[in-house]
Amino acid sequence: MEPEKEVDKLLTSPISAINIGVEDFAENLATQGTQVIHVNWSPPAGGDSEIIAILDKIL
Amino acid sequence: MITESAMLKNRYFDSVFLMRISKQLGEQPGIHYAALVMGTPKNIEILADAGYSGIETLGASSNDLVVSIKADSIDTAQDVINSLENFLVRDTGKPSTRRVKTIEQALTQQPDSNLAVISVPGEFATREARQALKRGLNVFLFSDHVSIEDELELKQSASEKGLIVMGPDCGTSIVGGVGLGFANAVQSGTIGIIGASGTGTQEVTSLAHRWGSGISHAIGVGGRDLSDDIGGISTMQAIDALDKDHNTAVILLISKPPGLKTLALVNQRIAACSKPVITCFLGSEKGLFPDTDNITTTHNLDEATTAAIRLAGGIRVDEGSEITPESIQRERGKLKPNQKYVRGVFSGGTLCYQAQQVLRDAGMPAYSNEPLEKDKHLSASSKSTEHTLLDMGADEFTIGKPHPMVDSSLRVERILSEAQDPTVAVILLDCILGYVASNDPGGEIALAIIDAKKIAKQRGDELTVVVSICGTEIDHQGLDQQVAVLEQAGAIVFKSGFQSAEYAVQLLSGRSN
């Protein structure tokens, strides 16, 4: 029998979520009693595409 | 202005702390300036130079706190000096909590995380999804505007790690009873859903719930997953997972028609599946996808849900909201001969798509900004023509604006502008309840419905407004309340998108003119 995949575990164990983006989604999960942590996300490098391209190569 | 000073013997405070308190004292009404310093010779000199008179005579030493206030009146200054202790002894209030800024930090605080819910702007979504996968998290990717190349890369890398990417542009999933994104509150059951569309999933989960069945999981895969570019990577993973899942008895797959290569792959996988599979490829011609080994094909969401309930061993509960010839007859009598067209103003993309299919199958194909066939593409989304069904959640409407499921104002505007057109017979709407959606979507469009009817009435017309409501009685908006609000506004309400479109078709197609 093949080992249990992460996606299979997702269906059988309680969700423990990390929310990145719209905070409503985190609040929604919290109101359903789901464990969730909200990431206070902001665009990398202030959204500067040249810097993002550099960072993608070196970070 | 007066200056009043005082000294607190043998009270040592940090100089930086005192600067802060000075600032606070200076902000009190009637106070011009306030100085709080320890009484060192140097500080006394600085204060004297700064015009705080009478300091030298206090006889302060380095261990004494000196306060000097410039104020409108002696009384004001005295009041502040008397209340000094309240400023010096600070009430810290609530402790601040640390906000995490990256997935990495979130994981250190919640190491057992198993899912990343990502809804950042599309241009940054791939980066975040990559980070999540790298750290062993499944991904629910709500963000759209992710390129097909990025989608393929993400899904391939996820699949190698045994993880799944739900999305991009994934509106809805329900995992183990938990609604992700826009989802409805539904009871648990044995129908497992794989949905390439958000509102399609919302519709079938709501129907299944109300028709007496329930959902094990609903796994969103993103609208392009079954294209040949992606090859159904997430769909195949979802089939594998639901096949193994003990709570799932049947699998329902909803998508636009797959690419031909991908269809062959999917059919092959389904043939080996231990559970019955129902497919519903919306937009396709009826009968294009025949039943095969282990596959029951269906043509619309109502049919799909009915089949799933049956194959799961259940019996569909009759809601009694079917279209009756009497109501058609009554409504038809109000329309004038020149009122010929249906105008759909949808918040749910799949509900719009399904409605287009219903109209096409009835021989009254509609234009759309998201059409079934290219030749029915509206030349400008802002201008409807003949039968037009609009997806108000499409990019051209939502860039920089909230989605119509969250805020109805764009839809309200469009409903009113459609009502101006005397050739319009039916305005066809949807109203989607559930998590994250507006708290009162029915109320928001009810006002527009009343106004639209008024506009028609002013030129002597009656306008038919048909609304399909998607939701359950356990959604926080309350299904019955939402139905009542819409009916009070004069709308004909169905709890199924298919039925509402079917109603519009029957209303218009059987007329003598």
Place this chain on the structure above:
Amino acid sequence: METIDIKEKIEFANAEAFNRIVAADPVLVDIRPAGEVIPKLEDRMVLHSGPPVNWVHMSGAQKGAVIAIVIFEGWANDIASAEQLLASGGVKLEPNHHHSAVGPMAGTISKSLPVYVIENRTHGNRAYCRLVEDEQQFGNYHAGAIDGLRKWRDIWAPSIGHGIRHLNGLSLKPIIAKALQMGDELHNRPNAASAIFTGAMSVPMIESGVSTQDLISTLTYISSHDLLFLGLAMASAKSAADAARNIEYSTVVTAMARNGYEFGINVSGLNDQWFTAPAPAIDGLYLPGYDENDGGLDMGDSAITETVGWGGFAIGAAPGILSLVGGTPEEALNYSLDMREITEGLSPDYSIPALGFEGTAVGIDIRKVAASGTLPIIDTAIAHKEPGHSIIGAGLVRPPMACFHSALRAFAAKYGLE
């Protein structure tokens, strides 16, 4: 394949930079007139804080401090003639950082001003810093302010110097570590370190035969000077940061410095190039008689302390200056925790009790700064915008993101990533 390669090279280089910073063993070996110990300090030259700047662009406070130094050196007799001399280019101006030196606020160093000589016994390099006071270095060029420098030159520095040489050097690492346990963060709050230093120097000064008169004057000076140790902390930090310079591929910051006109950073893998942007204003608190309308822009080499993980990075260790950061211990600790996002690692020697004695965050990585949007936090003093004033306040400041972006662009260009 190539990109995997460069990531590995960067990680390796950054680990090396981090190791060199945390391994530094700063020892105070002497106090000498700068002209005797800083090799390339010329006769009519004034070193200043921050990146290079000319007389025209120099900020008011820094101009004031340079004028004071010109008078102190006797190159001019009064403020007007000093200004004239400077405007005519009669005095060379160069950054401290080009001479292994640092200076607080305006940072001015000239040949007869005694400087602390720090030897990093691990790496073998030396670093220098001038005294810290609250007048001349803030741009005050009046007689009283210059008198303070003279006392330093003629009495205090020679007396401490006698004691240091008698001791064969004083190891500063233990003092710094202890001070962090005692509520210092070593930038705005070096009080504990100053007290420990005073204790450590008293007996050696007596034993080395300093005259009673000078001894009394010097002990009075060092025992009542809370900020005394800042100069030693800065020189120690400089000796550690310089050890991490010029490591190919490293994206670790080796200096953050400001001159009241521009903020500049150096990056290990980018030689000694400056990446500058206009100096930011300080979010601060002001002494009686002053407000934000008087404040000059960010100035001083003291951010070298943050560069090695002290100052704002260790503000969670310094409850005494909570008022600078909003007032609650949580807020102060959050500043220290936030710095972990942008650094290579935690110091094994310098720890913060309130963080369970975990180390301070060390080795600012320009990649992480740009990616996270989190900028280093610096706690600093405020000078007046015009020449002629002493200290007017203290506050918090962060470097402009543009410094880090231009460094990344230069990195991409140098290492062929375009």
